[in-house]
Amino acid sequence: MNFTIDTINTLDTNKIWFFRFKKLPNASIIITNDAWKFHFFSDKDFKNFLSWDVEKLSNYSDLVKKWFIKDTWYQEKLVWSVAMKNHFVGIWPTLHMVVTTLRCNHKCKYCHAAVAPMSAKQFDMDEDTARKVVDAILHTNSQSLTIEFQGWESLVNYPIVQFITEYATTRAQHLQKQLSFSIVTNLTLMSEEKLSWLLDHQVDICTSLDGDELSHNNNRTWYEWNSFEMVSYWIKRVSEEKQKRGMWKIWALLTVTKETLPRYREIIDAYIDLDLDSIFLRWLNPYWFAASDLRTLAYKDDEWIDFYKKSLDYIIELNKKGIKFKESMTMVYLMKIFSSIDPWYMDIRSPSGIAIGWVAYNYDGKVYASDESRMLGRMGIEDFFMTELQETWKDTYWAMMNSDITKIAVQSSCLDGLPGYNEHAYKPFVWVDIIHNFKTKGNIYYPYKKDNKFYLQEAILDYIFEKLQNPETEKILLDWLQ
Ligand code: SF4
Incomplete structure (x- = not known):
């Protein structure tokens, strides 16, 4: 389908919340948002969605529940959902x-x-x-x-x-x-x-x-x-x-x-x-x-x-x-x-x-900043070494959390703002392995198109989403979560 700048210019953000999309290998379209929700579209329904004929969509209420379409209370519910998904920070x-x-x-x-x-x-x-x-x-x-x-x-x-x-x-x-x-x-x-x-x-x-x-x-x-x-x-x-x-x-x-x-x-x-x-x-x-x-x-x-x-x-x-x-x-x-x-x-x-x-x-x-970091240390690559243990726990914790490694790791692995990753439909579900990129490419910042860990993750998610479109395999996979 054609998705041009003209289509984008007609977007009515009063009705539709921010989303990302991609075409799956089986030709269906997936949209995702920052509340980590997803939805599958056929070409036709995606066109209706983009042209804001959303009331025509058979799964309108489902899209409201997933915050792709805004309702009166969406902001309050959304804030809670996003906070829960990111509580680890x-x-x-x-x-x-x-x-x-x-x-x-x-x-x-x-x-x-x-x-x-x-x-x-x-x-x-x-x-x-x-x-x-x-x-x-x-x-x-x-x-x-x-x-x-x-x-x-x-x-x-x-x-x-x-x-x-x-x-x-x-x-x-x-x-x-x-x-x-x-x-x-x-x-x-x-x-x-x-x-x-x-x-x-x-x-x-x-x-x-x-x-x-x-x-x-x-x-x-x-x-x-x-x-x-x-x-x-x-x-x-x-x-x-x-x-x-x-x-x-x-x-x-x-x-x-x-x-x-x-x-x-x-x-x-x-x-x-x-x-x-x-x-x-x-x-x-x-x-x-x-x-x-x-x-x-x-x-x-x-x-x-x-x-x-x-x-x-x-x-x-x-x-x-x-x-x-x-x-x-x-x-x-x-x-x-x-x-x-x-x-x-x-x-x-x-x-x-x-x-x-x-x-x-x-x-x-x-x-060290992680298990892989200490493995690199064993190879004589000390770039992710944070600190020696200090005399007191307070000094150790201070040295760990204030080390340049910690600051760089947080900044460079936060997908918001990382070109390519941030715009990708799978952004809510993936990560960037800065240590892998450092070890294999010599740089913690690496173009996402060349990041082979991202390539693997995209292939896994494509396959999982393909399985989720088949009711029989979907049931099996969802049973795993019980
Ligand atoms: S040689 Fe290495 S991988 Fe094998 S058991 Fe020992 S520590 Fe584990």
Whole structure:
């Protein structure tokens, strides 16, 4: 359809609120607004909408409810809706990642440049640093906080995990803050004793599973044993124990490499065999491995998109057969689209969660603006290093929040005002990954047309919106949100 400057000049803004639009690959038109609402149009209805013959539209009242068409009370209702969707901007930061060690017993293909050998105990966090980390975390401005133990392999420095958990729990009670814990582990150093202790202390457990035995062991090299066998055993055990205690199932993360692309069915089947209820189709990030590895591990954006679509189609087919299984990235976008509040996913925000949503505390007391920032730090790229831990928590928090990194991260990842992103129909649902752009293009500001993370997000959203136009698949996807 033709949308010319003359059409724009006839727009009656007394009736219609600001909107963005785009043509979807299946030729229908989607409009969105800053209350994160969307609506599909046929060409004809879109013309009626633009010519302000809105009363002719069959879904007039629906458009009023979504604030595309103004009614008497739209401003008051709209302010509330926009505030709810952006409530995270007043709460800084809530997710605190603690790198307890750089050591690990694995040498995964996408990590081996960064991991320290098991004998290198100098890369463990000590008690003094751990205490200062906890004090800094608990005095940030959020009332509700999560401490996530990250590693390289966090169970290698298990005594510090225990120390932080106990010390932070006591301090949080004293300060009347809500605190939750999670640990990211390859599970190969898990034991019955550790499992009980972690769950008794409300430490949630998350692991990595790169699919079936062939795909997993191909990516995740472990010279002492069969990594897939060990992680499968512990996934089952952790799930059993968690279910006994009425907790959520264990959460597993997949990292997609070139060799796993054609094996999407086997990978999803492996997750289902282990009684997991979701998979996170994470693309590869270029942080740890050397450039030579990228050539064997990485893939083109379109190859990942093809993998994503096939995987999602397969998962939807399984759902049609009664197997309840979800794809987590799709879930995040569905929550962005349908929930009345932001889903609290640190990346996909404007401004992004870097520095103000999550921060990472390295084993040596260095504080980074995010998990990826500390990975870059490990590669000798210190551009997103915020501060060392200071003598007092107050000084640390002040140094974090007043660092140039924080200011630049907020300013450069806020889509309002970023050319291209700001005008795009998917602006309410996407984010700009400034660290990715910095690492791959050498610039945190990068034209959106060349931003491959944006390209991936647009393809995901195109596909989700296509699925939402089919009543059967729409029902399945909406059921995931229940
Ligand atoms: S990806 Fe995880 S398990 Fe693999 S080597 Fe790195 S830290 Fe270890």
